[in-house]
Amino acid sequence: METLKTNMVILGGGAAGLCAALGAVQVSSSIRLILVSKGLIGKSGSSRMVQGGFNAALKGDDSWKLHLEDTLISGEFINRQDLVSTLAKEAPRCIEQLENWGCFFDRKEGNIHSKTFGGQTKSRTVHRKDFTGIEVTSKLFDQLLAFEEQVLFLQECRALQLLQNESGAVAGVIVFDIRKGTLYLIQAKVVVLATGGAATLFSVKAPPMEKSGDGMALAYRAGAQFVDMEMVQFHPTGLVVPGTLLNGSVVEEGLRGIGGKLLNSQGERFMERVSPNHKECANRDVLTRAIYREVKEGRGTENGGVWLDLRELKEDVIKDEFPNMWKRISLLGKDPKSDLLEVFPTAHYMMGGIRINPYGQTSISGLFSVGEDAGGVHGANRLGGNGIADSVVFGLRVGQNAAIAAINESELQRNFQLSLEKQCNQLKKKLQSPFLNEKGVNPFYLRKKLEETMSQLAGICRNEQGMISALHFIEKLKEWHPRTYINGNLSYNLALQEWLNVENLLIVASLIIHSALLRRESRGAHWREDYPEKNDRDWLSNIVIFKERDQEEDHQLKTKIEPVSFTMMSPETVNSRKSILPPETKLRS
Amino acid sequence: MKAYNNDLIAGGGINLVDVKIRRFHPGKDQHPYYSWFRVESAANQTVLDILTVILQEHELSLSFRFSCRTGLCGSCGMIINDEEKLACQTLANTLGQEITLEPLKNYPLIKDLTVDLTTSYSKYKKIAPAFAKNHDGSISGISRYLKHFPCLHCGLCYSKCKVVAIQPSFLGPISLHQMYVLEDLGKNPFSNYRKQMATHEGGIFDCMSFGCCGAVCPQSINPMESIHHLQHKWKK
């Protein structure tokens, strides 16, 4: 075990983590920080996979206020308005900052070009073809390499446990080196969680598998508060390719934006019926429910999807504007000019998460959170293009704030809740334990069972009975977990990694279900069969959920239901905007 | 002789492939060895799918790296039947009955198919890879830049490069391509420094122009061409 001391630790090497690091080094040249990433820095996480683009109100006829309005309407008004206004106001400046760091976005006639994404009144999604994520993450990393003296990179290392002092403040983290199979004990003044969410909890999913709610689980164990965990976004068009890891990969929204149509097995363009005004450009929640219904009511394809029809689009436009999509479709041996693509909603993003204020502070002293780990920005439905914007805007901000907090904290904490040696020994023992089991199920099997349970009982469509049985099954999986069998040794052991993943995913799964049981209505991504209507009278509220620091078990979960404060805009004010954005037509039920 | 590490008997009509994987855990294993697996391969399955099946059902201790599974992150590079490829972008049914998987070359081995891709960053850092605007704030080459696909840092070209293999000081295709991209954006504050790096030992004049780098690049980048541009620009 190696002991390290530093000002600040950032967990996560996606856009949020990279931006937090860049934000921090901007504050002072005396800041020293450690960037820990479970995958390769900049090459792991969802940020790398961003295809669509980055929302920023750059054009003359657009404004941060319109961006705010679109975001609140899409989020069905349970977003935290102070966070959304920060996002909308700072996004344009962040685009400028990114360009100064060498991330260049597509241009037309010299000006930055933007796409039209669902649910937006203006075309505001800035992009670099359909590989915006590669552009952003690789340039952020290039930039960070210049600060080698201030930043220590620990790649392929995963955070296992936060260190807390006697009063519960976070004072470091224990990290497992995946390659070497050894531990680092890092003492720090502040810790920033940027590990992305856990939308990989479902059978059909888009994000990289290493995102397993680790940051959320760390925060949960430490006693942090969570907000609206029931809000899990499904992207309407995930590719259906059974038996492969390509299953659930996203077909970019922009292709619907330029005329891609959805058809059911009877050849009907069902979105004309469901949402005559917006059709395929409706919000993601609307499309997801509509597709789910078509399949459930027997109008789906053989593999349980619907068709995406790109046949009327120009071949060179797809090839030129969406080269990655073209590649993916070709890899499957399809020709978009003659073949239809099979699609079904795929788990994509977690809108709920660790509760933060606009400075990224969590309810725990010394602990910050940013990006998909944090909740509150997107409400009940995230707009395409607001995810990477969230990670960059808040990444820079939170990195700066955390660095200032670290500077103001004069000394490293030394009075820990438990002796550090004891904590490390406990962890070492735990890591060894699955190797001692002579036989048993393997962790991949556990993960598969968990995913199936979540998809069937707590996924796109939910009801009370189903969710209660899911909770029971989760308890079973928790019992199985210590009996899992692994072989080999600690270093670069993928099965061991999955075993640790499952442990965290089980926590996040139960937080999602507990919140979802509480919200007795349907809103955005949260669709309850037993409460199919949106209920503004009772539920313009956030669900806050947490466990006290010293409590071990999650059946002692605490919950609070807090009315939203409409500091910028309320649902009533939307009515005055009717001419711009007609209300959604109701789904046929 | 093939000694299979699993037993799968041919069923009617199912496509079976033999997968041969190079195994080695430095510091633990005495010698590298090969493991053989016989697995079913369905249509549309990639090499990454097959590796995942082997890991999850037959060999829990097998090691390889992946993240995005859609050709974007550049983590799953390996040598597949003697050619550098991304596992997630290579369909198994294009490879015949026998698939041989080996780790990328020119990188230190971590375990089995996993190499330490980050080692090329020590060279990458040497070229001052961060973008810095011109002194007058302008960027001239942006439209040319936007035509290119971005480099994934997948390391396929670096593994393929014969000069990297024999001359450790050679900066290699990834770094030199990045140097070209930055230079092509217009003259910038690091230009002189980069010129020095490029024309020094291990720089652009050490490239032997075999062109293997471009041949394996999943992004259709041709680092050799980038190096030629720099050679032209900074003629000896």
Ligand SMILES: Cc1cc2nc3c(=O)[nH]c(=O)nc-3n(C[C@H](O)[C@H](O)[C@H](O)COP(=O)(O)OP(=O)(O)OC[C@H]3O[C@@H](n4cnc5c(N)ncnc54)[C@H](O)[C@@H]3O)c2cc1C
């Ligand atoms: C296929 C796809 C397409 C998308 N397209 C768009 C789009 O067009 N526009 C948009 O706005 N949004 C898009 N999103 C959403 C967007 O990617 C996310 O909003 C954003 O990238 C989240 O950034 P992040 O930094 O919080 O997390 P991530 O980028 O996911 O990064 C998480 C990081 O944490 C690391 N990590 C995980 N666990 C640990 C641990 N225990 N210890 C240390 N490190 C850890 C991971 O390795 C990774 O580096 C897309 C998402 C997907 C999956």
Ligand code: SF4
């Ligand atoms: S062309 Fe030059 S850089 Fe490319 S593989 Fe050959 S020697 Fe290496």
Ligand code: SF4
């Ligand atoms: S140039 Fe091509 S092969 Fe080389 S690292 Fe970049 S993407 Fe990979």
Ligand code: FES
């Ligand atoms: S897994 Fe990302 S490129 Fe293959």
